[in-house]
Amino acid sequence: MIFTVAIDGPAAAGKGTISRAVAAQFGFAHLDTGLLYRAVGAKGGDPVRAAQTLSDADLARPDLRTLAAGQAASRVATIPEVRAALVAFQRAFARREGGAVLDGRDIGTVICPEAEVKLYVTASAQVRAHRRWLEVGGDEAQVLAEVIERDKRDAERAVAPLKPAPDALVLDTSEMTVEEAVDAARAVIAARIEGRS
Numbered sequence: 001m002i003f004t005v006a007i008d009g010p011a012a013a014g015k016g017t018i019s020r021a022v023a024a025q026f027g028f029a030h031l032d033t034g035l036l037y038r039a040v041g042a043k044g045g046d047p048v049r050a051a052q053t054l055s056d057a058d059l060a061r062p063d064l065r066t067l068a069a070g071q072a073a074s075r076v077a078t079i080p081e082v083r084a085a086l087v088a089f090q091r092a093f094a095r096r097e098g099g100a101v102l103d104g105r106d107i108g109t110v111i112c113p114e115a116e117v118k119l120y121v122t123a124s125a126q127v128r129a130h131r132r133w134l135e136v137g138g139d140e141a142q143v144l145a146e147v148i149e150r151d152k153r154d155a156e157r158a159v160a161p162l163k164p165a166p167d168a169l170v171l172d173t174s175e176m177t178v179e180e181a182v183d184a185a186r187a188v189i190a191a192r193i194e195g196r197s
């Protein structure tokens with residue numbers, strides 16, 4: 001079965017948690033596409049060359065989850081040639097046999113507009129910054145400033161900007177527990193699978 005779940009949204013909205021949970025529930029493969037951009041940013045040197053030569057070892061670096069890696073990722077993610085170098089891998093992953101969940105910023109709009117399910121997961125900047133701060137620690141006001149700066153760069157860039165696909169279901173998780181958010185996503189996916197059979 002070819003079945004793609006596209007989960008887009010701003011930083012720390014809960015995309016990763018929801019994606020991992022529904023991938024496990026439905027037996028689908030999962031790709032965190034932010035990791036690709038984080039690895040390109042962390043590699044240093046020419047970002048286009050880094051994207052063209054990205055290896056498994058680059059994706060396994062232990063420092064990809066830091067705030068600094070997130071900022072570096074969102075800078076290289078504005079470069080059209082970097083994005084272009086990563087398209088084929090993501091498209092192939094999305095349409096692999098057995099089902100796939102991809103989370104990112106442009107999965108439903110650019111990478112896989114034909115995705116069977118498109119979710120746009122969001123939450124207020126304060127809630128998202130608080131969640132990220134619980135993970136990384138440090139100064140919460142600084143975390144909020146970085147989240148806002150990254151969202152602005154992602155939403156305002158010329159290529160593949162962060163925005164919901166016209167046919168995406170928007171899920172605002174500001175007031176939801178993790179279980180509620182995962183349940184809502186699971187229900188949408190189950191209904192779509194049901195509708196196909």
Ligand code: C5P
Nearest residue numbers: 033034035037073074077104105106154
């Ligand atoms: O999702 P994550 O926070 O790991 O993404 C890091 C950065 O990578 C984002 O801020 C964004 O600039 C970029 N990104 C992107 N397109 C994607 C996934 C991530 O531009 N599909």
